[in-house]
Amino acid sequence: MGAERHILILGGTTEARRLAGELAADPGFRVTTSLAGRVAQPRLPAGQVRIGGFGGPSGLARWLREQQVDALIDATHPFAGTISFNAARAAAEVHVPLLAVRRPGWVAGPGDDWHDTGSLEEAAAALPALGERVFLTTGRMGLATFAHLDRLWFLVRSVDAPEPPAPPRMEVLLDRGPFTVEGEGELLRRHRIDVLVTKDSGAAATSAKLTAAREAGIPVVVVRRPPAPPGLPTAAGPAEALEWVDSVLGRRRPVGCPPVPGPSRYGSESA
Structure with missing residues (x-):
C-alpha cells in the first residue's frame, strides 16, 4: 500500500471516535483527531489527538500542509458551525479531499408536539x-x-x-x-x-x-440546525464515511475488524 496516508478527523462525536478506531487499526493510515477542547474530560479516540483551535481557515490550511494530510473528515457536532466552514475553505485551498459526516436530523412522529x-x-x-x-x-x-x-x-x-x-x-x-x-x-x-x-x-x-x-x-x-457548507460529499454515519475513504485513498480492513454499524432512526449515537 506504500507510505502511511494521514487522515485528519475533526471530532468530538461518537461517529468521529468510531471512525478513528477503525482507521487507526489499519497500518496504512496515520489518524489524527482534533477536538475543540470545550469539554473538560472528553472521550479520547484511538490514534493521535490534538486539542484546541487552528486559528481559522488559514491556520487549518497551514496545519494540513505542514502535517501532510491526505484526507480531511469533518465529523463535528451538527451545531459546531464555524469549524465546518473553516474546513471547507481550508480543504479547497490546499486541495485536500473533504468529507462531511452529517447524521440525520430528528423527525417528529405521531403524538409529538x-x-x-x-x-x-x-x-x-x-x-x-x-x-x-x-x-x-x-x-x-x-x-x-x-x-x-x-x-x-x-x-x-x-x-x-x-x-x-x-x-x-x-x-x-x-x-x-x-x-x-x-x-x-x-x-x-x-x-x-x-x-x-x-x-x-x-x-x-x-x-x-x-x-x-x-x-x-x-x-x-x-x-433546528444552522446552515452547513454546500456542495460537499457527505456521509450519514461511519459506515458510509469508511466507504468514502476506500474510494479516495484505498483501504484494507484488518482481518477480524467488525463492520461499523450504520445510523439508527434518530441518527448515529453521539454525546
Missing part, C-alpha cells in the same frame, strides 16, 4: 407560552440566552458545569448520554417538567428524551 425554531433566541421567546418548568438540554454554551426568563424554572443538563449568566431559577444536572426512555421519563416526572428544549443533534444517545416527552404529552421546542 414539536415547535421548530431557528435559534436559541427563538426558543427562549417561545417558552413562556408553552410552560413554566423547563428541561433545557441545549448545552452550557448558550445558557445566557435564557437568563432573562426569571419567571420560569429550568433543569439544565450538560456535561460540564455552566458559567453565568444563567437563569436565576435553575438546577444543574451534570450528565452525559446515552440515556434511556425510562430514565428520562422519571426525570420529567420528578421535576414536574412541562416543556423540553433541545437542539436537533440527531443523536440516538440523547433521543430518549423525545420519546419520554411524547409519552408524557409534553411540548418540545426543537432548535
Whole structure:
C-alpha cells in the first residue's frame, strides 16, 4: 500500500471516535483527531489527538500542509458551525479531499408536539407560552440566552458545569448520554417538567428524551440546525464515511475488524 496516508478527523462525536478506531487499526493510515477542547474530560479516540483551535481557515490550511494530510473528515457536532466552514475553505485551498459526516436530523412522529425554531433566541421567546418548568438540554454554551426568563424554572443538563449568566431559577444536572426512555421519563416526572428544549443533534444517545416527552404529552421546542457548507460529499454515519475513504485513498480492513454499524432512526449515537 506504500507510505502511511494521514487522515485528519475533526471530532468530538461518537461517529468521529468510531471512525478513528477503525482507521487507526489499519497500518496504512496515520489518524489524527482534533477536538475543540470545550469539554473538560472528553472521550479520547484511538490514534493521535490534538486539542484546541487552528486559528481559522488559514491556520487549518497551514496545519494540513505542514502535517501532510491526505484526507480531511469533518465529523463535528451538527451545531459546531464555524469549524465546518473553516474546513471547507481550508480543504479547497490546499486541495485536500473533504468529507462531511452529517447524521440525520430528528423527525417528529405521531403524538409529538414539536415547535421548530431557528435559534436559541427563538426558543427562549417561545417558552413562556408553552410552560413554566423547563428541561433545557441545549448545552452550557448558550445558557445566557435564557437568563432573562426569571419567571420560569429550568433543569439544565450538560456535561460540564455552566458559567453565568444563567437563569436565576435553575438546577444543574451534570450528565452525559446515552440515556434511556425510562430514565428520562422519571426525570420529567420528578421535576414536574412541562416543556423540553433541545437542539436537533440527531443523536440516538440523547433521543430518549423525545420519546419520554411524547409519552408524557409534553411540548418540545426543537432548535433546528444552522446552515452547513454546500456542495460537499457527505456521509450519514461511519459506515458510509469508511466507504468514502476506500474510494479516495484505498483501504484494507484488518482481518477480524467488525463492520461499523450504520445510523439508527434518530441518527448515529453521539454525546
